[in-house]
């Protein structure tokens with residue numbers, strides 16, 4: 001029987017449990033008998049080859065992907081494979097393993113899964129720390145993914161500082177806004193004291209700061225959270241003056257557009273919690289649009305339905321209806337349409353846009369990052385996309401730890417939501433409409449999603465830049481970009497032209513439901529009947 005598991009152990013990866021008499025109840029091939037290994041990083045199953053020419057069934061799951069582990073059956077269960085463990089994953093899979101009742105092999109497997117998949121719930125540490133500590137030589141040939149994003153360098157690339165915009169380190173101790181980065185770009189007309197006052201009028205102090213500037217026209221995209229208008233309709237002269245500074249910093253236009261990502265009903269409902277939106281009579285020369293993107297609870301439920309429809313399979317006759325009923329593609333279309341509207345304002349009208357939602361760390365990040373990707377070909381290169389994620393998602397405080405639930409067993413936490421996954425899905429949708437516009441390929445996007453969950457790298461850990469600095473992730477964990485950039489060839493798109501024709505500088509994808517389709521390469525990759533083997537199918 002197999003003793004040496006044929007996967008290559010990662011630095012810091014150690015066996016926790018091994019069982020040789022386990023049955024994996026494969027939804028596609030039926031029950032297969034084999035060996036199960038649990039380490040502090042993964043669950044690995046490999047079937048014993050019945051006939052030597054038959055390829056083994058392999059299941060190789062990073063424990064970070066596990067959302068929930070349940071025991072099925074009890075001592076009295078008599079049905080075939082009715083006694084064992086069911087594992088519910090964040091990447092659309094459910095895995096069932098059957099054990100023999102008599103030797104209690106289930107108990108240690110269950111315990112080892114719990115303590116290693118949810119280390120934070122058992123006062124342990126995420127694997128990323130053990131992995132980096134054991135990572136003797138910086139195996140990536142000197143590549144340091146943590147050096148990919150340097151905020152002042154990225155601002156210089158955008159042309160900041162200039163006559164209208166300055167960089168400020170007012171927040172370098174994260175004292176003004178603990179969920180914002182240390183470095184901001186703001187209109188020169190706004191002093192540091194003025195910025196402090198404006199922050200008081202924005203939810204969680206997330207005042208409007210620069211995301212992107214068109215180097216040619218100086219039209220800008222700024223981002224923030226909702227104003228603290230409340231039911232009483234409070235105003236704040238500093239906040240109002242600040243938005244006019246943002247508008248005046250763009251000589252091309254005497255208007256400013258606010259894109260509120262929410263359905264107007266939710267924006268109004270937020271007044272009940274002290275939030276709300278900018279009224280056009282308080283904010284001169286400002287037009288406000290609502291983009292109808294629903295909140296994190298709606299998106300969590302939508303993805304749950306996608307999983308229900310896709311795993312393990314859906315017969316063709318019900319497929320389209322099942323997918324339509326999830327509303328997932330309607331939500332993706334909404335995000336795409338919102339980004340296209342921002343592109344139109346900034347590029348076609350040379351009007352500056354302020355993007356916000358309620359907290360300004362979920363839908364706002366989706367919209368600024370996606371519109372910047374459409375506007376600026378730099379973000380469509382491998383390195384530029386890595387910078388975009390570091391800047392608009394990580395440094396601006398998208399709560400990755402909470403939205404993914406890294407290392408904790410609170411699988412029904414209402415703060416979990418696939419917001420970042422929706423962004424990557426939206427990028428994939430655009431790549432399907434512009435095949436040669438991206439330096440990276442689908443495997444690059446799927447690898448990012450895999451390591452959103454895996455906890456092998458430090459990149460997606462914690463909720464804010466301040467927390468990452470406090471945890472010293474740059475020294476205690478490895479960056480995902482080190483891993484990717486040290487074997488770049490497998491992530492490159494062969495269709496990408498070595499130069500960018502002027503015409504493709506700005507992408508305007510069609511954002512209609514007809515042009516948006518389910519990303520089967522991600523959501524159905526475990527079903528061998530539905531997709532190519534390169535993304536894990538052979539590992540079902």
Ligand SMILES: CCCC(=O)OC[C@@H](COP(=O)(O)O[C@@H]1[C@H](O)[C@H](OP(=O)(O)O)[C@@H](O)[C@H](O)[C@H]1O)OC(=O)CCC
Pocket residue numbers: 262265266267269270272273294295296297357358359360361362363364
């Ligand atoms: C009458 C009571 C009013 C009330 O509770 O307001 C609270 C809002 C919650 O506001 P919503 O915007 O609907 O929902 C919020 C957004 O999804 C926000 O993300 P983002 O960064 O994208 O803004 C999350 O960070 C918040 O956790 C979530 O609560 O709830 C609603 O508006 C639901 C209405 C259908």
